[in-house]
Amino acid sequence: AQKVTQAQTEISVVEKEDVTLDCVYETRDTTYYLFWYKQPPSGELVFLIRRNSFDEQNEISGRYSWNFQKSTSSFNFTITASQVVDSAVYFCALSEAPKTSYDKVIFGPGTSLSVIP
């Protein structure tokens, strides 16, 4: 069965600090896909990144970086030099390679990040 755990319910940091959001997943498939989404106070979720299980390279996009480690089933997200605009709820998600019409994406419970000026 698929499962996504985001153990950090809420995190508060002071502006310019670095912060890492944890994501641990469970799946029996060897082919799967991991995602991160951001939900700002406006409510609309924004896609940040998609990573497939065969690509363990870490990725950096500006102040954002992602660390994918299959050995620990983790896909952690780091924001460097945080800014107030980073305040949002962040969701990690997992999907397996599609096989049937019942396949779906599993979202974690989310981590609420507050960046204090």
Next chain:
Amino acid sequence: DGGITQSPKYLFRKEGQNVTLSCEQNLNHDAMYWYRQDPGQGLRLIYYSQIVNDFQKGDIAEGYSVSREKKESFPLTVTSAQKNPTAFYLCASSRQVNNEQFFGPGTRLTVL
């Protein structure tokens, strides 16, 4: 511009009434989804559809119904059988289930 539209943004319903939330996408995506979000909570999947004329129940389908007659449209009906419908409803679409989802702006439903 390609994207997902949801209407209305705010919806008020009296107890015992059915209401339908609209979701339209012009991204040519095969898969579409409805989620419910309660204050301070995560996303809960109501219904999803991987292809036209086919849809599956999610984790909390009771009291809801959907149709998928056209690729671009996936309306959600909140029926009177849904005992606590006040929530924020998000619609999303993706090319396939293993692709990133694009979300609409959401509909905030309040039962009076």
